[in-house]
Amino acid sequence: MDLDSIMSSAYRAATKEGPDQVEIYGVATRTLSLYVDDSAVKNIEEKIDQGLIVRIADGKRLGQSSAACSTLKEAELTARAAVRTARLSPVDEMFRQFPAAGGKVRVRPRVWDENVAHLSGQELVDIAKLIVDSSLEGDKIKVPRGMVRTASLESKVRNSNGVDVRHAGTMIYLNFTTMTNGAKPGEGVESFYSPHLSGLDPTAIGKSLREKAMASSKTVAFKGKRKGTTIIGPDNLADMLMSSAGEALSAENVHRKRSRWIGKVGEEVTSRSITVKDDPSDGRGMLSASYDDEGVAASKKTLVEKGVLKSYIYDSYNASLDSIEPSGNGLRRRPDDVQGIYLDPVGVSPMNMVVTPGRKSKEELIASVDDGVLIDRVAHPEVNPITGAFGLEVRCGFIIKGGEMVKTIDRALLIGNMFDALRNVHDIASDSTVFRSCIVPTVSFDGIELVGSG
């Protein structure tokens, strides 16, 4: 049964029960994935998914139910379960209403690529083999693991206030690792995110994987402690920014008193060199769309301008608490996977967080550092979202002396606080890379500590 039919069935069934407001979010997806194990194509997977989440407001009582749905009966059951949970729920005095209709389309990002939507298994095999072949170098390097995931998604939001919108998008996400053979193996990791196939260069990815693994095989354990300029590239910085600034910008966290930027609109929260926008009009963004997942029209917004906090981001619930219009940041979708989106509750998040790049090339930025470290790979670049503190295991980094990378290191902890680091930005490079729902450049910071053993 198609998405429209099951959404209509759920809407009718919910309305029949007589609640004040009904909202249906429906999504249908196709995923085609390929896994490489040990330089060979190990798995090819095709996944067809479709489901609903029904939100009900019965007065100020809220309930919801979600399900994988392929029949009208399942849709009806999901709708009735949502009504039942709403009627069992205590009153939420803060709730006003689901979004109202009438928001004009402000952005129309190009996020659908027919080439991705109709990619065949054989074409996926060809891409993977090109990456693998470009990575290998005799018997020195292998590709122990790799994954290419392509997906297409159609989502719709319909509510009893007149919202009725549709979004369609595609995505390609890949993540490969290479490894040198020998007693002290080095590892290289590369990722790629795009709604489009056109930007994908498998040969360049393979070459980078080879170079990274070779560099990583030369690491020595870092000893002692140092504090100098620290350069962090987009692949690590994106997650560090999302788990600090991304969380601090969320109106949900502001209202729950767990944002580090409560009451700081109009104040300087970062170095003046930092400007952050949420730009859903950018066709490179993995979550860019004309509407958010509550059906609110998305728009381009400046969040931090030359270091000054300009505004928070809002879903409909949190906007109503401040008696303002929602900013189109109520999201269910994820940047790297489309399966089971209908199970996820609405969260407040930037749709496409863009940090304005600087003027120097990455190479010029490195050359300008007298005493520092370039971080290539950490275990997992997450930051404590409440405090901003981080301690990240460095798996590959380069010590810089006089603008030259003189030593490759590992076995160290990178220690700091991301909110403090954003106030101590040394320089910003001119590169820009899509990583999950961010587009960020390479940035250098002062004040971050590196600690090793001994």
Add this chain to the structure above:
Amino acid sequence: MEDLLRTAVERMQSAGAEFCDAKYQLRKSTSIRIVDGSVRTLTEQSLGGACFRARVGGSWGYATTVQLDKKTLLESCLQAAKNARLGGALGARIPDSPSRNRQVRADVRVHPDDVPIEEKLGYVVDLDKAQKIDPRVANSNSDYRDEVKTNLLVNSFGSSLKWEEVRTRLIAFTIASDGGRQEMYFEIADGTKGFELMKKNDVTAMGKLSGEEAVKMLAAKKPPSGYMTCISDPKNTGTLAHEVIGHASEADEIVQERSFLTGAVGKRVASDLITMVDDGTIKGAYGTIPFDDEGTPSSRTVIIENGIYKGYLQSLETAADMGATPTGNGRAQDFGRRIWVRMTNTFFDAGDWTLEEMIEGVKFGVLADKSISGMEDPVGGGFEAKTLRGFVIENGEIKDMIRSFTTTGSALEILKTTDAVGDHVQLDGGMCGKGIEDFVWVSGGGPYCRSKLVVGGG
């Protein structure tokens, strides 16, 4: 459905599958989230679908769908066989195994299906209220989730298995603020248990503890940094076991020669105080499963015994590749995801030290209290473990509380420095990803352990 799955297996075999299985899974759950006294989420979820998996040579083809009509299912199974033929990898043939025909109901006292949602809600309301013990508690969060997962698996061994898994989890998560600074604390109760978990648990005490400790955290100091003695609490010991050795013992990493433990069987990898086990059969533990997602019964695997490395965790495929016996560790997040070799309940076994004895012997170090997360490094043999908080130890005495920090180091070096292992094992549940995806429910733990690590926090 069982007949349809059997037909699908026959069709995949006819289409060239050397091994294949067909699975239907239904995951039903109730989730409640209360934030600052308001119910933010009260939801019932249902995720049902089928997965067909075929193997040709060394390649797998998967096809999954939520459309459960006969036509779609039988088309999907052929797509799985087609995808398997596309791969072209070489690999060992999965050896034949005796067929199994069993039905297993979850061993719980109070099945979540038998508890009205109002009653579940009542406990969560109490948990949330209890966190507000001080004006400095800025934000209280209370999460409840129960899940009933029903699996039906048919494979080309002739097996037909139906089993149920029930999990319940309750989390209190408190943010405290003194106006300028914010800190967090949490308490978790979980298990492969039904609603008896809630009835036996004093939710008011749990919420109060989370609130009190969050407020205490406001006075926590910056952690010291450097290479030093660290006593890990059972949660952090569990993270060490899981991240340092557990992931590197997953046999898919061994087959690819990606793990630093490749060829380690019979070698000393830790001090003789260390014994480490993965056991999917422990009653009530969060990672317990009757069968893995390939239909192999779960089992107890000794990974390290008195410091000597013993063996790996196996799926059907890796066992075939290595000529070993499957250990029941082939697991997937859900029917729509790939099966990997995964842990279940992984822990260091008990020694004979008390915590007090361990602390007495430390001139300067830290006590790590409550694990947040960890990340494995099978290739490099490192690891990263994030800790919510800790305490400085000076001259055998507990001193200042310190805020969150991270520990790291070389896996093999750390375990060789372990010089004291506590006398009581505790397991705590959590989620484990293969890298940053494909999350499965697991538990980890052990006793208090004293080792030398690199420590640091912002």
